Amino acid sequence: MAVISRTLFLTLLLALVAFLSASSSSTSSLFAHAQPQNDNEALLQKKVARLEAKAVKNKGVIQLDSLAFEDVMAKPRNYSMVVLFTAISPEFNCVPCLNFDPEYKMVAAGWSKLANKSQLFFSILDFKAGQAIFQKFGMNSAPSVLYFPASSSISGDPSQDRYDFGKSGFQAEPFAAWLQARSGVRVPVQRPFDFMGLAVKVLGTFTAVFSVILFVRKGRKIFGSKYFWSTISMIIIFVMISGHMWNQIRNPPYSMPSQQGRSGFIASGFQNQFGLETQIIAVLYSLLTGAAIGLIAVVPRIENPVGQRATVWVCMGMFTLVFSILIQVFKLKNPGYPFTLMFR
């Protein structure tokens, strides 16, 4: 009886020990509620230190990929993040991405030089490296800049704080102002000393001085020359009537990869155009004007009847051909246009 009771007691004891030992892992976690806090803090500190190192190495900007993004954004986080979603690679032909890149880096560099900075990191996620993240955020245009405050989680994307390029533009200054509204710290935007600009200015001054000297010395010859001014005027006119100012203001891509039988250098749509397109139009216009001038000014100077006839036919042929091409190009833009010249 006693044996039984002893064994019972022993088994009970054993069971208790077993239970205790089994639950020890859970208890220890229960227990060490303070301990992992320290652990997390250490982890965080490590992460921040790592990020800082990365940032310092790269002038304040951290290059991310999908994995690194998830890692950096993972929940225990006491720092804010600014992420630039971009597509720098040439095959995407993203002109605004390229334009904004140096401006962004400039603000980041300005930030990293600040003494009293709060915890904020600048990072760049290129489409090539972080396709998954782009999908996750449903980004179908680049560049975009998102701001993640320290507390936010990445899954809460609906109300993500986004920088509005459409309104504020691609300059560093409005971007810094936007950031200031969020972080409360004024980021000084120091444009790096512009050697190119200086060179251009110096060169410009030299050219100006030189042309003044030239004007004084040989002014009559060059600046009094009709050809000089007529060339300049004609160039300006051709550039303007082929829609260059539109490009200047709207910044369209130079051309697009061609697809489905649609050439890549004529934009579809009446109020849209590519950079290359305007150049093509300028060439067509100048060929037409050239043919007209040839008929007016060159032909009557030719003494030889055969040569004169040939010139007339060539000029007129070119005129008609190029005009037809021009109309054809116009029809691409405006499919309802009913008139044609040579081609149906």
Place this chain on the structure above:
Amino acid sequence: MSTESSSTVARVLKPTILILIAIVAISSRLFSIIRFESVIHEFDPWFNYRTTQHLVKNGFYDFWNWFDEKSWYPLGRVVGGTVYPGIMVTSALIHNVLHFFNFPVDIRNVCVFLAPMFSGLTAFSAYLLTKELKDSSAGLLAAAFLGVAPGYISRSVAGSYDNEGIAIFLLVFTFYLWIKAVKTGSAFFGLLTALFYFYMVSAWGGYVFITNLLPLHAFTLLLMGRYSNRLYVSYSTFCAVGTLLSMQIPFVGFQPTRTSEHMAALGVFGLLQLYAFAELVRGYIPPKQFRALLKGGIVAVAVIASIGLTILSFSGVIAPFTGRFYSLYDTGYAKIHIPIIASVSEHQPTAWTSFFFDLQMLIFLFPAGVYLCFKELKDEHVFIILYSVFASYFAGVMVRLMLTLTPVVCVSAAIAYSTLLDTYLETSEHVLASTKPAIAAAATSAPVVIEATTSDSKATGKKTAAKAAAAAAAAAKSADAEAKTHAKSAASSEKKRFPIFNLDSRLLVILQLTWFLFMFAWHCTYVTSGSYSSPSIVLASRQQDGSQMIIDDFREAYYWLRKNTKEDAKVMSWWDYGYQMAGMANVTTLVDNNTWNNTHIATVGKAMSTSEEVSYKVLRQHDVDYVLILFGGVIGYSGDDINKFLWMIRIAEGVYPNDVKETNFFTPRGEYKVDHDATKTMRESLMYKMSYYRFAELYGSGNAVDHVRNARMPAEGPTLSVLEEAYTTENWLVRIYKVKDLDILGRDLKDSTAFDKGRVRKISSLKKK
């Protein structure tokens, strides 16, 4: 034919052709009247029409001192001091003259037909201008081109009663007078230039173009060493008289002495005086001393002038460039600083297609004409070159300024075209051969033209324009070829030129060119009829069976407002419709197309883009009785308020950044959505609610589709508690809502609406929590 008889023929032909051109120019602008009715178009014309009515009814002095309390409520607007009165005074004058001779013409018809009538005059002044540059045959061509060029028609069809309608005539005519003045050096023509400049200032803000182009011309001539007494007399007369006269327009006031836009004119005036003085002194002093004096004088003047200008501009006497003008130089400026300018579609830059669409073959004959001007390069050709270069720049920056480019393109293309004809038609026997068919053509085209004015067929109009243009060209050519031949023989003595030897070369060029003229005329008619003749207050669409359907919702709504609201009802709408409402519905508006007060417009934008509670406060504060919106979702009219909504938000955000945030209207993917994906802010905004209120009921359950944005709408539409639907037009294009009064029991309007719907108050208040 002898020389004498052919010159007699020319004397008869020229006026005939000019009259025919004027008839073509006028009749090709009548499409909208034939298709719809004699009605004022678009937006701004309605204001001009309303003020003209006021002027005719109450006389000039009352008009001059008119304070309009029915617009910009509660601020009001001093109309006399904030308009360019030229167009109103012109039509009132025409109206009064006609009535004096007992022609009881309605003022509306005077207004509707004013722009087409003036287009005839524009064609005539293009003839005069080109005649000064080359000869009358080129002049006739220029007149024909300008008469039908879509770039000009776009702003001068019948019913488009706007400043540009008469301003382009004034522009071209002022330039003609200026060239005449420079050529003759007569103070008389200088004075005429100034008078017409004054007329231009009174008619259109674009007068600044003249204010800068004429001094530029004078300055360039100075630089080219072409100073002459002719230039001195004409410019001094023009500048002195013109500046003084332009200051008589209250809207312009002291600007000519203060703003930088006008500085060039005064600067060149001063320079010219100094230059003239130096020339005078040169005559009395030995060359060596004169040289020293000149150097000293230049330095002294430069120093004094720069110091003076700096002091004046810093002390604020001279204003910096105004925003609208500045946006011409720095093209990004408007986008960032003045959304209200950027939001107007005519302030957008011009794509190349617009150039071709508006000018077709003229656009590439134009540089050839400029080249020919360089070959001649007399004083007047310098002017055309400057005009071409600057106008093409401005036209590139802003679609609207296409209008100032069109005249010079027509003039210079006409020079190129007529030189081509000269070259390939010149020989006496050829002249004789081509005169007969030309006269015949001109003669036959006359009855056709008259036919076209009465008939409404598009095809006839097309043919007429084509024929008349071709006839004008051929006839003009033959008429003047005689004179040309003399000129040519004189020219050939300088440089060796040969005639065109082969008949086939001549035929090829002439026939081909004639064919191009036909194409040009077809193109112009096509563009005019298809794109520029819509009155935009009456819409036309084709039904499936091909029959035409007239959509007259705007006038329906305005008429409803006129008949069903109190005399002093205040109606809020986006500024686009302000002029139309004032003109047609005779109600008080909060904002209109005269966008002088950005804050007020932003307030309206705020009321439209915030939630009912917030916007109700704004509505009450401004005593708004009705809200009017445009909604195209039912018939697919894309110019409706939901599509303009982003601009309202943007403008409102500029003034009330705490109440309105543009980003809240975009889905996380950065899209502008109205369907299930629409953001909460979007769904709660007053504009969204008003647009889609009861929209889903129109269709079966869950089948509601917005035809503009191709969006499937939620089955349950928005509810309204501070507004109630007052009127919705036949095609749902215009919706009018009445602003509810405060609840008589002092409840929240939301609660009282819920109560009226039979819901117990508890539920709604529970729902809130």
